[in-house]
Amino acid sequence: MSNCHALKKIALPWLTVLIALPIWPGGGNRLAHAEPVSSPTEQYRSYLIEQISQTLASTKRLRERAAANDVDGAKKAWIAARVGWEKAEVFISGFVSDLDEDIDAWPNALSGFHAIEARLFGANTADVAAATDQLIYHLTDLDIKIRQIPLNSQGLLNGAARLAYEVGESKADGGESRYSGTSLDDMRNNVSGIQLVYKTLFAGPLGASDPKLALSTEQTIQQLASLLSVTDAKSLEPGKVRTASEELIVALQAAAPKIGLRTPTLEDITQ
Amino acid sequence: MKGAIIVAAALLVASVSSVKAFPIHGSQTVLPDGSELNEDALQKPREIFKSEAGGKSYLINLGDLAFSSPNMLGDVARRAGISCSTCHVNGASNSAFFIPGLSTRHGNLDTTGAIFNPPADDHVLNPLTIPSLRGARFLGPYGHDGRQVSLRVFVRNVMVDEFGGAEPSSAMLDAVVAYIEDIEFLPNPRVTSEGRLTGRSGAAARRGEALFVKAFPHDPALSCAACHMPAGRFVDHHQHDVGSGGAFKTPTLVNANFNAPYFHDGRFGTYDEVVRHFDRQYSLGLSAANRNDLVAYLTAIGDGEGGEEQDSIEAWLKEINDFASVLATAIPAHDNQVVSLTVDTVGAELRELTEHFPDHKDPTVTGGSAERRRARESLKEVVLSLRRIGLAGSANDFDAAMLEYSNYQRLIQNSVPDMKRAQPWSLFDAKIHELHYAALRRVSETATPAAH
Numbered sequence: 001m002s003n004c005h006a007l008k009k010i011a012l013p014w015l016t017v018l019i020a021l022p023i024w025p026g027g028g029n030r031l032a033h034a035e036p037v038s039s040p041t042e043q044y045r046s047y048l049i050e051q052i053s054q055t056l057a058s059t060k061r062l063r064e065r066a067a068a069n070d071v072d073g074a075k076k077a078w079i080a081a082r083v084g085w086e087k088a089e090v091f092i093s094g095f096v097s098d099l100d101e102d103i104d105a106w107p108n109a110l111s112g113f114h115a116i117e118a119r120l121f122g123a124n125t126a127d128v129a130a131a132t133d134q135l136i137y138h139l140t141d142l143d144i145k146i147r148q149i150p151l152n153s154q155g156l157l158n159g160a161a162r163l164a165y166e167v168g169e170s171k172a173d174g175g176e177s178r179y180s181g182t183s184l185d186d187m188r189n190n191v192s193g194i195q196l197v198y199k200t201l202f203a204g205p206l207g208a209s210d211p212k213l214a215l216s217t218e219q220t221i222q223q224l225a226s227l228l229s230v231t232d233a234k235s236l237e238p239g240k241v242r243t244a245s246e247e248l249i250v251a252l253q254a255a256a257p258k259i260g261l262r263t264p265t266l267e268d269i270t271q
Numbered sequence: 272m273k274g275a276i277i278v279a280a281a282l283l284v285a286s287v288s289s290v291k292a293f294p295i296h297g298s299q300t301v302l303p304d305g306s307e308l309n310e311d312a313l314q315k316p317r318e319i320f321k322s323e324a325g326g327k328s329y330l331i332n333l334g335d336l337a338f339s340s341p342n343m344l345g346d347v348a349r350r351a352g353i354s355c356s357t358c359h360v361n362g363a364s365n366s367a368f369f370i371p372g373l374s375t376r377h378g379n380l381d382t383t384g385a386i387f388n389p390p391a392d393d394h395v396l397n398p399l400t401i402p403s404l405r406g407a408r409f410l411g412p413y414g415h416d417g418r419q420v421s422l423r424v425f426v427r428n429v430m431v432d433e434f435g436g437a438e439p440s441s442a443m444l445d446a447v448v449a450y451i452e453d454i455e456f457l458p459n460p461r462v463t464s465e466g467r468l469t470g471r472s473g474a475a476a477r478r479g480e481a482l483f484v485k486a487f488p489h490d491p492a493l494s495c496a497a498c499h500m501p502a503g504r505f506v507d508h509h510q511h512d513v514g515s516g517g518a519f520k521t522p523t524l525v526n527a528n529f530n531a532p533y534f535h536d537g538r539f540g541t542y543d544e545v546v547r548h549f550d551r552q553y554s555l556g557l558s559a560a561n562r563n564d565l566v567a568y569l570t571a572i573g574d575g576e577g578g579e580e581q582d583s584i585e586a587w588l589k590e591i592n593d594f595a596s597v598l599a600t601a602i603p604a605h606d607n608q609v610v611s612l613t614v615d616t617v618g619a620e621l622r623e624l625t626e627h628f629p630d631h632k633d634p635t636v637t638g639g640s641a642e643r644r645r646a647r648e649s650l651k652e653v654v655l656s657l658r659r660i661g662l663a664g665s666a667n668d669f670d671a672a673m674l675e676y677s678n679y680q681r682l683i684q685n686s687v688p689d690m691k692r693a694q695p696w697s698l699f700d701a702k703i704h705e706l707h708y709a710a711l712r713r714v715s716e717t718a719t720p721a722a723h
Contacts, residue, residue: 098631100631101631101632101633105632106633108634109716118714119718122717122719125721174300234300243661246618253655269648
């Protein structure tokens with residue numbers, strides 16, 4: 001069997017899944033579309049559920065620690081809660097970007113992750129009960145949504161491209177997580193989320209249709225991850241990070257038609 | 272020493288003093304916590320060019336581009352996003368600039384401190400004001416102490432020795448100097464080309480003019496005008512010790528209303544303080560009325576039409592288009608150094624422009640969601656087009672780069688109506704601007720530990 005035949009054999013199931021999915025502007029598939037549990041999108045859903053469950057559990061722990069006036073414990077829980085959220089941002093950006101304002105608003109001193117962060121890490125106070133309760137409410141809503149919302153490849157490609165663009169934004173002012181000093185962690189978790197969605201959904205079909213592009217896309221993601229593996233945000237090379245983030249989007253844009261998708265949009269312009 | 276009076280300028284213009292720069296926060300920033308770059312100011316200095324009417328040349332646009340690129344400076348500045356234009360905003364000064372440890376007041380900076388180029392650290396906190404570059408071609412020698420006759424040598428010194436940048440190419444240095452030498456003074460209808468007041472000035476200013484040229488009581492060879500020579504753009508190109516801790520060159524008084532704080536170290540915030548200093552230093556015996564008249568005179572000759580203008584989409588586009596225009600020369604010339612510099616610098620500018628249209632996460636703006644998203648989408652596509660130019664250049668595929676440059680021009684043009692539609696909900700709108708930065712200030716206040 002030639003290599004070409006082998007590739008076709010691997011690629012066909014992927015292409016079948018991708019082509020069967022309806023494409024919606026901005027990627028927000030509003031249809032209740034039953035996917036086989038083994039499909040790549042459903043595999044990705046189980047990852048999402050895991051991430052948001054972790055975030056929700058950590059946020060509940062944050063409330064407990066805050067109620068006990070344990071500032072250090074609350075800080076640890078806040079940092080832990082951010083991990084799943086940032087990894088899931090591919091989905092948030094691609095499907096429910098409006099929830100961003102409730103959960104991760106910036107600049108907002110009243111509600112969301114960063115309002116809590118300012119009090120915990122900046123003012124060093126555990127007086128975050130009201131904002132944490134609100135956050136738990138919205139995360140619970142998200143936890144329900146990610147189990148029910150129909151996922152599709154277009155929306156996740158849009159989300160990956162949008163998040164890649166965000167990773168390239170300058171953090172010279174400290175970034176959004178400036179008081180906890182975890183903006184670099186946010187970026188790393190973003191890239192980890194991009195990496196996972198790429199591997200789960202796009203690497204296979206792209207490898208089948210354009211192995212060279214698949215390889216260079218993979219390398220650009222790796223390069224981005226490598227640029228973020230510095231000791232602290234001060235050591236970041238923002239120009240290089242931005243270049244890699246934009247090269248990744250250019251690669252994803254080039255990949256889209258080769259895997260039966262439309263060029264990803266960088267904003268949810270359907271809203 | 273031949274006597275001299277450095278009546279270095281005055282009066283904070285109301286719009287300047289009301290600027291509230293948003294400081295940098297956190298332990299993870301390259302610059303110290305509390306640094307203020309004043310990049311959020313809604314009012315920006317107006318920049319006019321000598322060659323504006325005839326069309327700016329490739330060399331001047333390239334110099335302007337390099338002047339705005341953090342890549343021309345060293346590691347720290349580059350990682351902090353600081354370029355020459357961060358301090359010299361639109362070729363003027365930056366009265367709100369402040370870096371803890373390097374500044375003793377807003378508007379001054381010690382360029383031989385430990386942050387930007389540690390080997391150049393002289394371990395003395397001796398900050399200098401950020402000079403305006405308006406009319407710089409007339410104002411040599413350069414440096415507050417006037418140590419350098421050549422602007423070219425001085426610029427290289429700032430880039431390499433003070434800010435730790437790599438040695439610039441000769442062509443790039445020529446371009447930066449050409450840009451600086453093209454920055455024009457603001458016109459001032461209250462002063463003739465010989466430096467005399469016109470009929471537009473009031474009686475107080477006229478009385479001040481008489482005092483300005485009057486000989487000092489204890490040394491008839493001296494007067495304010497002896498150093499600030501009215502017919503010579505109010506400079507004499509020499510250094511003098513006027514009791515401020517050394518010999519410093521006579522600063523121009525042209526457009527000085529926009530150049531506060533005054534003296535080499537910015538010790539004085541207003542013309543009144545400056546006049547009082549000279550009154551004391553030279554026993555001038557000025558009455559309160561005399562001082563007021565001198566301040567009125569300095570204010571008249573230090574004026575300039577439209578010294579500041581509100582930041583706008585048009586201003587950004589003009590600059591971006593000037594910068595990007597160098598690609599029309601650099602791509603056919605296969606000049607990858609310039610292509611790369613342009614892609615990086617214009618791309619960063621476009622990203623910054625994009626953030627003037629707040630995203631969906633910003634709770635301070637409630638209207639125009641669709642319009643803002645559309646504007647952001649359009650601008651992001653322009654950024655990616657630039658990146659494709661960069662990629663094509665890196666691959667030495669200059670035909671593809673030129674083709675993409677045409678696409679870039681189409682995309683940037685197409686983004687204009689999208690930005691215009693979103694403008695009412697953008698940071699170009701004074702009310703939205705205030706709401707956005709007020710929210711940032713509230714976050715900052717929330718993060719401040721309660722006083723015990």
